[in-house]
Amino acid sequence: MDYIGPLQQFKQRALATPQQPYLHQPVDGNWKVYSWGEVDDLARRVASGLQAMGLEQGDRVALLAKNSAEWLIADIGIAMAGMISVPIYATAGANTISYVLEHSDSKALFVGKLDSQSALAAANIDVPTIGFPYAGIEATLSWNAWLAEQTPIEVTADPGLDDAFTIVYTSGSTGKPKGVVLTSRNLAAASNDVVAWLPEGHNRIVSYLPLAHITERSMVTMNSFYSSIEIFYNDSLDTFVDDLRHANPTAFISVPRLWAKFQSKVLDQIPDKKLQRLLSMPFVGKRVAKKIRRQLGFEDCEFFGSGSAPISPELLRWFHRLGVNIAEGWGMSETSGASCTNQPFKASQLGTIGTACKSVELKTSASGELLIRGPSVFKEYYKNPQATAEAFEGDWFKTGDKAVQRSDGAWVIVGRVKEQFKTAKGKYVAPVPIESLLGSNSFIEQSCVLGSGLPQPVALVVTNAGSSVSRDELNQSLAATLESVNAQLESHQRLSNIVVCEEPWTIENDMLTPTLKLKRDRIEARYRQLIENEVAYSGNKPSGNTSVQFDNKIGWITS
Known part of the structure; x- marks a missing residue:
């Protein structure tokens, strides 16, 4: 099939519908709306600015920011200059930021809103930085002033379908992130598949999942080039529901x-x-x-x-x-x-x-x-x-x-x-199907099944039960789920216990990847010895500030 590359598709749509609203960015309680023509003009200024900095076609340019209109404009501008974008998760730590910048040989970095500026400050950054126009962002160049100095380029790069468009780094759940090189053909093919799923006509969508992850980049950004889509950005977690209602997504x-x-x-x-x-x-x-x-x-969704x-x-x-x-x-x-x-x-x-x-x-x-x-x-x-x-x-x-x-x-x-483990009985167990069954209990928000070397698998869970739910009520609910789940499993797969971890697993405590996947090795390393002690010495509680206490197959880990 002959595909049209993402950049070429964007340019066609901007030329055909320059006045049509495209990006909606919340700013200080109001909404700034960018038309397709305005985005095209700003992206051409980005390309001009990168060229003026001495960057050449094929150079890598990184983006480290939460989702925003500026993120997408910079992404398009990088492509217009014939360069390759390298997105970095806004939640990334200093080591990851330094690694991706060095490994990708990035020559410049766009910086926007982050959960914490400390990681950026601690990272080893020796390339020019361009700061998006939000409070608290420190950078070599300021977005608005930098763009005002640029003249939009008239002739953009024209990348071939098999030329690299972006390098997307994996979330590193099992080691160092790998740089996945995606071409214009790759992204065009995926978008042509996905736009067929969307409702006919004009669509509205909220962009809030990390743009450094391929799901958001492909399903939202790339698809907007190939279909009639307005993108609404989320200001913060506190405003998410209001932003969602404002967008009224389809x-x-x-x-x-x-x-x-x-x-x-x-x-x-x-x-x-x-x-x-x-x-x-x-x-x-x-x-x-x-x-x-x-x-x-x-x-209207x-x-x-x-x-x-x-x-x-x-x-x-x-x-x-x-x-x-x-x-x-x-x-x-x-x-x-x-x-x-x-x-x-x-x-x-x-x-x-x-x-x-x-x-x-x-x-x-x-x-x-x-x-x-x-x-x-x-x-x-x-x-x-x-x-x-x-x-x-x-x-x-x-x-x-x-x-x-x-x-x-x-x-x-x-x-x-690689997630299968072998129990002490020599039987292999796949944790994901069991975790899926545990999800039938609406109290269970997160679950991780482990059991390598144990007589039977054990489920670690984090619940969303609030203070209105008593521990007895929660125990009864989990016990019923344990019985129900085990009834659907082979004998070697059955859970010996459900253990409630009172501290949630988050990106911040390094139990989740930036895409909210479990870091199983980290979770197991944190709780494994406690579980082994409890299983091996039933009734003899391990020493330390944290302990497992089983009560009718339900255990609790408290800090």
């Missing part, structure tokens, strides 16, 4: 943890038993569901998606009863984003990742590993030919996910190849 993409928080927000207002009773009433149920969707900001990590089928069914039909998708940085999804939506395929996008092929290896090939599959790992060679089996990319295909064609991810 398409909304999130991750499992945030979908669970949406559910908790609803259940804080109405108990689930009462809600389900109301939803079962023919006329009342529709009104209740519509009211809840409106309160969440989904009044027609497309819902979830990705980045497995989501509980029970959570999907819960939202389905509200008329929120979440299409679970699957993809990787190496596949330019979503490559498989339950779209068009089928309720019968809830709990699966649906079927392959039209441009890709999927199959499994003899060991059950999911393999993929197609025009959206990445070019190479930057400066790592050995890792690139090891990632392929012929022309098939080895995803590292274990999967099975159902008789209806839908695919189910059953775990990561």
Whole structure:
């Protein structure tokens, strides 16, 4: 298929609809709206400014900032100058920032709002920095003043389809981040697949997931070039609900943890038993569901998606009863984003990742590993030919996910190849399917199943139960879930205990990646010895400030 590259597609749309609103940026309680023509003009100024700094075509330019209109304008400007963008997570620590800048050979850095400026200050940065126009940002150059000095370039670069467009660094859940080189063809192919899922006509979408992650970059930014989409940016966590209602999106993409928080927000207002009773009433149920969707900001939303990590089928069914039909998708940085999804939506395929996008092929290896090939599959790992060679089996990319295909064609991810562990009984266990079953309990917000060398697996969980829920009530709920989950498992997979960790797992305490994936090795390292002591010496509590105390199969870890 002949594709149009992202930059060429952006330029075509800007030329065709220069006055049409495109980007909506919250600034000091108000909304600044950029048209396609204004974005084009500013991006051309960015390109001019980078060239004036002595940068050349093919040079790498990094972006370190939370989502904003300026982020996208800089990204387009980098491409217009014939350079390659290198996004860095706004939550990255000093070591990661330094590593990515050095490994990518970046020649300049755009800086915007961050959770903390301390990581940036501690990082080893010896390249020019351009600061976006927000308070507290220290940089060599100021965005507004810098752009005002530039004359928009008239002739932009014209990258070929097989030229590198961006280098996306993996989140580093198992080691040093790898630089995934994505070409214009990769991104164009992925976007052409995905825009077919969106509602017909003009769409509105909220950009709040990290733009350094391929899901947001592909599903929001790139798709806006290939479809009629207005992008609304989120100012902060405190304003998220208000920003969502202001945007009134027609398409909304999130991750499992945030979908669970949406559910908790609803259940804080109405108990689930009462809600389900109301939803079962023919006329009342529709009104209740519509009211809840409106309160969440989904009044006009027609497309819902979830990705980045497995989501509980029970959570999907819960939202389905509200008329929120979440299409679970699957993809990787190496596949330019979503490559498989339950779209068009089928309720019968809830709990699966649906079927392959039209441009890709999927199959499994003899060991059950999911393999993929197609025009959206990445070019190479930057400066790592050995890792690139090891990632392929012929022309098939080895995803590292274990999967099975159902008789209806839908695919189910059953775990990561490297995440399987062997119990003391010599049996292999895949944790992800068990964690998915645990998600049926609405109190469980996070879960991590471990058990290498243990007689039976153990589940560590973080709950969202507030102070209104007693420990006895929570214990009873978790005990019922433990019994229900174990009834669905083979004997060697059954959980011996559920252990409640009272401290949430976050990016800040290094238990989650910037994309909210579990850092299993960190979680296990933190709690493993406590679990082993409790299992080996039942009743003899380990010493220290933190301890596990089992009570009818439910344990608690407190700091």
